[in-house]
Amino acid sequence: MTGRVGWRLALLGLAAASSVSADRLHFASGESIETARWWVEGETIVYETAEGTVGIPRTLIERIEATAAPGARPPLVAPPSVVSTPPRDPRPLLERAQRAFVARDFELASSLYLDVLEDDPRATDARIGYALSQMALGADGSAMQVVREGVRLAPASAALQETLGALLDRDERVEEALRAYRRAFELAPSDRLRERILRAERELSAARDYDFAVSSHFQLRYDGDVDVALANRVLELLERLHAALTETYQHTPLQPIVVQLLPREAFRSVTQAPEWVGGVYDGKIRVPLGGLTRVGPAAERLLAHELTHAIVQSKSRGAAPRWLHEGLAQLAEGRSLSASEAQALRALFDGAPESRWAALPFRYDLALALTQSLVERQGLDALVEVLDHLAQGLDLDAALERVYGERHADLLRECALALLEKRAP
Numbered sequence: 059m060t061g062r063v064g065w066r067l068a069l070l071g072l073a074a075a076s077s078v079s080a081d082r083l084h085f086a087s088g089e090s091i092e093t094a095r096w097w098v099e100g101e102t103i104v105y106e107t108a109e110g111t112v113g114i115p116r117t118l119i120e121r122i123e124a125t126a127a128p129g130a131r132p133p134l135v136a137p138p139s140v141v142s143t144p145p146r147d148p149r150p151l152l153e154r155a156q157r158a159f160v161a162r163d164f165e166l167a168s169s170l171y172l173d174v175l176e177d178d179p180r181a182t183d184a185r186i187g188y189a190l191s192q193m194a195l196g197a198d199g200s201a202m203q204v205v206r207e208g209v210r211l212a213p214a215s216a217a218l219q220e221t222l223g224a225l226l227d228r229d230e231r232v233e234e235a236l237r238a239y240r241r242a243f244e245l246a247p248s249d250r251l252r253e254r255i256l257r258a259e260r261e262l263s264a265a266r267d268y269d270f271a272v273s274s275h276f277q278l279r280y281d282g283d284v285d286v287a288l289a290n291r292v293l294e295l296l297e298r299l300h301a302a303l304t305e306t307y308q309h310t311p312l313q314p315i316v317v318q319l320l321p322r323e324a325f326r327s328v329t330q331a332p333e334w335v336g337g338v339y340d341g342k343i344r345v346p347l348g349g350l351t352r353v354g355p356a357a358e359r360l361l362a363h364e365l366t367h368a369i370v371q372s373k374s375r376g377a378a379p380r381w382l383h384e385g386l387a388q389l390a391e392g393r394s395l396s397a398s399e400a401q402a403l404r405a406l407f408d409g410a411p412e413s414r415w416a417a418l419p420f421r422y423d424l425a426l427a428l429t430q431s432l433v434e435r436q437g438l439d440a441l442v443e444v445l446d447h448l449a450q451g452l453d454l455d456a457a458l459e460r461v462y463g464e465r466h467a468d469l470l471r472e473c474a475l476a477l478l479e480k481r482a483p
Contacts, residue, residue, distance in 0.1 A: 081093060081094075081096060081122055081123065082122070082123040083096065083103070083105060083119055083122055083123075084119065084120045084121045084122070084123060085118055085119060085120060091105075091107075093105040093106055093107065094106060096122075102114065102115060103115075103119055115176075118176070118177075146177050148174045148177055148178050148181060148184070151170055151173050151174045151177075152170075152171075152174050152181070152183060152184060152187075154170050155167050155170035155171045155173075155174065155184065155187055156187065158170060159187055159190070159191060161451040162194075162375055162377060162449065162450070162451040163450075163451055164191040164192075164194045164195050164375065165191075165195070167187065167188075167191040168188055168191040168192055168195070171184045171185075171187045171188035171191065172184075172188055175188065175204070179207075179211060180211055180212065182208060182212055182215050182217065182218060185204055185205060185207075185208040185218065186205075186208075186217050186218065186221055188201070188204050189201035189202075189204055189205045189221050189225070190221070192204075193224075193225070193228075194375050194376060195312070195375075196311055196312030196313050196372060197312060198225055198228060198229065198313055201221075201225055202222075202225050202229075205218060205221050205222050205225060206222065209222055214245060215245070216241075216242040216243075216245035216246035216251075217242075217246075219238050219239075219241045219242035219245065220238070220239065220242040220251060220254075222235075222238045223235040223236070223237075223238030223239040223242060223254065223258075224254075226238060227254075227258065227341075228313065228316075228341060228342075230277050230279070230316050230342075232258050232261050232262055232265075233262060235258055236255065236258040236259065236262065239251055239254045239255045239258060240255060243255060257328070260327050260328045261328050263327075264320060264324035264327055264328050265279055265281075265318065265320070265324070265328075268280060268281055268318075269281075269284075269286070269289065271286075271289050271290065271293060272293075272314070273293040273294075273296065273297055274297060275296070275297060275300050275310075275311075275314060275315060276293060276296050276297070276300075276314060276315050276316075276317055277314050277315070277316045277317070278292060278293055278296075278317050278318075278319070279316070279317070279318045279319070280292070280318075280319040280348070280350075281319065281320065281321055281324070281348040283321070283348060283350075284319060284347075284348065284350050288350060288351070288352070288353070289319075291353050292317075292319065292347075292350070292353055292357075292361075295353055295357075295358060295361060296317065296361060296365065299358070299361060299362050299365050300315075300365065303362070303365060303366060303369050303390065304369060306438065306442070307369050307370070307373050307442055307445070308442060309369060309372060309373040311368065311369060311372035312372075315342075315343060315365070315368050316341075316342040316343065317342070317343040317344075317345070317361075318342060318343065318344045318345070319345060319347040319348055319350060320344060320345070320346055320347070320348045321346065321348030322346040322348070324346075324348060325338075325344060325345070325346035325348070326346075328344060329344055336360055336363075337360050337361075337363060337364045338364070339364045339367035339368055339371070343361070343364040343365065343367075343368060345360055345361065345364060347360070359391035359392060360391070362390045362391050362392075363387045363388065363390055363391040364387070365390075366386055366387040366390040367383055367387050370382070370383055370386055370387075370445065371383070373442075373445045373446075373449065374445045374448045374449050375448070375449040377448035377449060378445060378448055379454055380420055380425070381420060381424070381425040381428060381429070382425070382429060382441070382444070382445075383425075384420075384422055384425040384426070384429075385425040385426050385428060385429025385430070386429060386441065388422070388425070388426045388429070389426070389429060389430065389433065389438075393426060394426075394430060395423065395426055395427050395430055399423040399426070399427070400427070400477055400480070402423060403421075403423055403424060403427055403474075403477055404477055404478055404481055406418065406421075406424070407474045407477065407478060408478075412471065412474075415467075415470055415471060415474055416466065416467035416470055416471070427473055427477065428469065428470055428473045429441070431469075431472070431473040431476065432462070432469065435462070436461070436462065440461050440462070441461075443460075443461050444457045444458060444460075444461050447460050447461070454466055
């Protein structure tokens with residue numbers, strides 16, 4: 059995909075150049091170039107530039123304007139059909155791309171969106187769809203290239219500005235992201251954009267004087283109360299956890315993972331999380347470890363929990379349900395269901411009819427109980443396989459049936475009955 063995008067951008071870059079006494083080639087994108095010599099080779103228009111010879115599909119040329127001065131070298135072959143070639147209707151391709159995106163087939167969606175862009179570089183929906191597909195695959199570099207070109211072509215597109223902001227934010231370029239979010243909000247105000255702006259402002263305010271460190275798989279931001287040697291030990295711990303967890307899940311996120319060590323007050327301000335929350339993964343790992351003086355077991359458990367979220371999110375392409383996210387993260391920090399938690403769940407199941415168990419609101423202890431029961435049943439590798447099926451576009455019940463032969467409601471019912479059977483006499 060990136061090679062085709064690079065070619066497209068290189069071609070549009072050439073459109074800014076011109077030559078003396080030349081015909082003008084007008085592209086469907088609205089750009090144009092001048093060339094002293096061009097000719098036709100099958101379905102390709104070939105023309106000369108100062109950098110060399112360039113060949114492009116005839117379908118990308120809207121018309122050719124004869125502007126060469128008398129005596130200029132003529133084209134080798136005139137293409138009488140070039141100006142009359144009707145553009146391809148992009149709607150069928152765009153609809154196919156959108157169906158592939160909804161089905162979470164992001165590779166196919168990317169390819170189809172790119173086909174639309176080759177026909178119509180001003181197709182904003184296709185640019186955003188391509189960018190979101192590439193982001194889901196962890197290929198933010200390709201997404202950024204296409205979005206920046208889109209902003210150049212359509213600077214008044216709020217959707218492109220917002221997507222640019224999201225990409226910059228994921229790359230820890232929060233100040234630039236904030237500018238893009240504010241521009242998008244000026245163009246099309248929304249509650250979603252307002253929240254993104256407020257979060258970016260809180261993050262900049264909390265971390266303006268923070269230090270920065272990097273390792274193979276992480277970008278670490280930390281406050282001044284953490285010295286460099288300790289920050290390096292945190293990175294070493296993160297890399298050890300990363301090696302273990304990526305081996306467990308047979309998956310390595312393509313993008314570096316951003317980790318922020320924040321003082322507790324700043325953590326609450328940035329995340330708006332309640333007091334009992336020990337860490338957050340919202341595309342970045344944010345933990346209240348500012349002022350850290352040593353890397354102990356508590357810090358290791360917390361980082362293992364949040365890093366599991368990052369890997370599960372990437373592995374499942376964002377499709378893992380919350381109960382599975384939290385169940386796996388709790389297992390990663392070494393938790394198991396306590397006696398008091400088991401008793402609380404028994405009371406919960408006793409207080410609701412069996413037909414409503416699957417509709418019970420989310421609870422951390424219930425997420426842990428169900429995940430733990432599935433691991434005891436077939437091992438952790440089975441849940442890793444479920445994540446693979448979710449990434450391939452299967453819904454939760456279909457993914458669970460592939461691995462366990464049962465749907466979510468049935469598996470939860472078995473977990474509940476097993477807990478009730480262990481009731482103390």
